[in-house]
Amino acid sequence: MTNKPKVFVTRIIPEEGLSLVREACDMELWEHELPPPREVLLEKIKDKVGVLSLLTDKIDAELMDANPQIRVVSNFAVGFDNIDIKAATARGLPIGNTPGVLTDTTADIAFTLLMATARRISESIDYVRAAKWKTWGPMLLMGQDIHKATLGIIGFGRIGQGMAKRASGFDMKVLYHDVYRRQDLEQSMGVTYADIDTILAEADFVSIHTDLNPSTRYMFNAAAFAKMKRTAILINSARGPIVDHMALYEALKSGQILGAGLDVTDPEPIPVDHPLVSLPNCLIVPHIASASVATRGKMASMAANNLIAGVRGERLPTPVNPNVYDGEIRK
Ligand code: DGY
Numbered sequence: 642m643t644n645k646p647k648v649f650v651t652r653i654i655p656e657e658g659l660s661l662v663r664e665a666c667d668m669e670l671w672e673h674e675l676p677p678p679r680e681v682l683l684e685k686i687k688d689k690v691g692v693l694s695l696l697t698d699k700i701d702a703e704l705m706d707a708n709p710q711i712r713v714v715s716n717f718a719v720g721f722d723n724i725d726i727k728a729a730t731a732r733g734l735p736i737g738n739t740p741g742v743l744t745d746t747t748a749d750i751a752f753t754l755l756m757a758t759a760r761r762i763s764e765s766i767d768y769v770r771a772a773k774w775k776t777w778g779p780m781l782l783m784g785q786d787i788h789k790a791t792l793g794i795i796g797f798g799r800i801g802q803g804m805a806k807r808a809s810g811f812d813m814k815v816l817y818h819d820v821y822r823r824q825d826l827e828q829s830m831g832v833t834y835a836d837i838d839t840i841l842a843e844a845d846f847v848s849i850h851t852d853l854n855p856s857t858r859y860m861f862n863a864a865a866f867a868k869m870k871r872t873a874i875l876i877n878s879a880r881g882p883i884v885d886h887m888a889l890y891e892a893l894k895s896g897q898i899l900g901a902g903l904d905v906t907d908p909e910p911i912p913v914d915h916p917l918v919s920l921p922n923c924l925i926v927p928h929i930a931s932a933s934v935a936t937r938g939k940m941a942s943m944a945a946n947n948l949i950a951g952v953r954g955e956r957l958p959t960p961v962n963p964n965v966y967d968g969e970i971r972k
Contacts, residue, residue: 643667646952648691651677651698654717655934658941662693665949683707691952693944696720700736702728712971713951717944718931719743721961722853722880730962733970737947737957741799742939743931748803750930751878754902755792755846758874760784763924785845785872785899787811793844795837795860796851796879797823804848805832816840819851841868846876853880861885866892874900878930881907890916893923904930 645667650659652671662668669685671677676697677685686692686708694700696718702725705711715737716724729736757763761784768774768782788811794801797819805815809831816835817823827834840847847869851857861875861884869875875898877884886907892898900922906915909928917923931940947957954972 646691647689648693648948648952649682649685649689650693651682652695652717654693654944655938655941657938658693658717658943658945661942661945662948666691666952686711691715691948693717693948694723696723698723700724700729702732705729705732705734709971712954713737713948713957715944715947715951715957716961717940720852720880724961726962730965733965733968735951735957735965735970736961737944737951737959738961739940739943740959742943743936744799744803746933746936747800747878747930748807749933750904750926751800751804751848751850751876752807754876754878754904754924754926755848755874756787758876758900758902758922758924759787759790759846764921767921785874787813787846789813790845791816791843793835793840793847794818794832795840795847795849797821797826797832798850800878801848801850802826802830804850805830813846816844837865838868841865842870844873845870846874848876849879849883851879851883853882857883859883859885861889863888863891866897869898871896871899873898874902876902878904881905881909886911886915886917889923890920893917893920900924904928 648666648668650662650668650670682698683704690710691713692711693715700714700723705728713735719738719740721738724736726736761782765782791814792808794804794815794817797817808815815832817832818835818837818840822834866888889901893901902924904926905928906925911918911925947959950957956966
């Protein structure tokens, strides 16, 4: 028997976080590769006071009401579109996330996708592996220049700004759009604010760094692709549903745009028989933007600290819904 607060951790996360949770809580850990099925999650949380969730777990009003003793949900991600934040706040339930620690690692992969797609790296690897490389070819696998090209950044938060920093090393011209104009950063970062249509018309690369919300869902649709250059490349390391994937397929197939590099898809995982997967000009990786050893370790300890604070009734170090503390929180 233990008097430690009972918590459910919905997948194995790095030891930096698990050791903290184990020390402070009576932890039940879901040790499988796949997320707990919905009915299992609902069952598992019945005798718990805290949940450490992943972006693959749907945390909605039904789940929050399934056990009113749950005092905290700590998400192992900076994004929280898997959680109904309004419902949580209305119930006095603090939600935690992991902002800041994954900014550079995510910007690194967005820029990696940009470079790999522009220079056709995945096609080139396939070419060598298929023993098609017979000689040096003057017309072989020609791609797009990155240096001095125009990069359009949609969403100029921490990760969007990280992308701009990387682009400056390649002498790129950077246009950005965000609901909040960042005039304070424009001169120092050498970036220019533009409306979305200007970015679509002028950018050689468009990189998405906004969150998924009703106004960004399917923001990249057939109408948007029609406004882009035929040589443009789309990069998405934010959330899959910001892009209409069938419209993207049509745009890539018809030559409306040149290429796409995706870390996120809709749905996830993207079925292997999805038409996008077969396109040579669409590079897809399995939502690994924050997947460096160091960053996942930091995310784990941050998520653990949110969980532990929450079960103790303390303010979370990084709450998504700080306004929950304006009212009464769940005890
Ligand atoms: C997040 O944190 O939101 C990423 O998508 C996964 O690290």
